[in-house]
Amino acid sequence: MTHSENKVLADIEAQMERSDPQFSRGLDSGQPCSPREYRRGPGWLLLALSLVLVVAGFALPQGLLLATGLVLAGVAQEYLFDPARGHTWFRRLHTP
CATH class of the missing domain: 1.10.287 (Helix Hairpins)
Structure with a gap:
C-alpha cells in the first residue's frame, strides 16, 4: 500500500477509536462487540x-x-x- 492509503486507513481507525472505543478495542482483540448504534x-x-x-x-x-x-x-x-x-x-x- 502506498503512504497515502496507509494515512487514510490510519485516519479511519483513529476516527473509529474516538467515536466508539469499545467497538474498536473489540476489533483489535478479534472479538468485536456490536457497534453503539445496535446497543x-x-x-x-x-x-x-x-x-x-x-x-x-x-x-x-x-x-x-x-x-x-x-x-x-x-x-x-x-x-x-x-x-x-x-x-x-x-x-x-x-x-x-
Missing part, C-alpha cells in the same frame, strides 16, 4: 423505569409520576425504535 440496553432500562413510574402514578394518585413515566416512555421509544439511530433530529436542530 439497546439503556433503552430497555428506560422503558422499564417508565413502566414503574406509570404504574406508581396510577396506584398513588400522583399526576407528576404518571407524566414523568409517559415522558420517559417517549424517550425510550425514540432510543429503541428509531431506525436512523444517529440522532439526526438533534443535528437538524443545530445546522444553519
Whole structure:
C-alpha cells in the first residue's frame, strides 16, 4: 500500500477509536462487540423505569409520576425504535 492509503486507513481507525472505543478495542482483540448504534440496553432500562413510574402514578394518585413515566416512555421509544439511530433530529436542530 502506498503512504497515502496507509494515512487514510490510519485516519479511519483513529476516527473509529474516538467515536466508539469499545467497538474498536473489540476489533483489535478479534472479538468485536456490536457497534453503539445496535446497543439497546439503556433503552430497555428506560422503558422499564417508565413502566414503574406509570404504574406508581396510577396506584398513588400522583399526576407528576404518571407524566414523568409517559415522558420517559417517549424517550425510550425514540432510543429503541428509531431506525436512523444517529440522532439526526438533534443535528437538524443545530445546522444553519
